[in-house]
Amino acid sequence: MYETNGSCIYYSEDIKVSVERTFVAIKPDGVERGIIGEVIKRFESRGLKLVGMKLMKLSNEKAQEHYGEHKGKPFFDGLVSFITAGPIVAMVWEGKGAIALCRSTIGATNPAQAAPGTIRGDLAVEIGRNVVHGSDGPESAKREIGIFFSESEVCAEWPRAVDKWVSE
Ligand code: DAT
Ligand code: MG
16 A cells, blocks of 8 residues: 655555655766666666656756756756757656665766766766766655656556565
């Protein structure tokens, strides 16, 4: 049984585990470079569950809304042009601690400083071409999922048998 509560889901049987959702996007550089599968593989292999995904081209308005926290910064216009320059892969990933797990899988904002083994540390070299986006906290996760996905586009009821081998 699932009860949804914002970006969290509670499995309400004998155990009650809080499961987070987070928004992840493969940016136009990752799509154009043909590394969609490579990026998705990192999250799948980690044990996270994909509960929403679509290939889409962002409008200027949606891009400005998504990156609203950066409005006014010197890189804002370039960031909006970049994210709208081609299709992105918008995704929702779910799991225990999914927000922090996705951020650590993605790596530091500047690929030049990102640790090897992370997506940015392995697949990118520059801050303006850093391949992937991931929500940085529960509030941004909820906000960003809401920008890109309607409720019916997220697969809420999808229990996986493997989940017991991923999380205790
Ligand atoms: P992150 O994507 O790691 O959450 P962020 O939210 O601080 O990083 O910034 C959003 C994006 O904006 C980031 O992925 C790349 C770009 N960006 C951030 N800081 C920048 C800078 N100093 N110069 C150029 N682009 C920058
Ligand atoms: Mg950010």
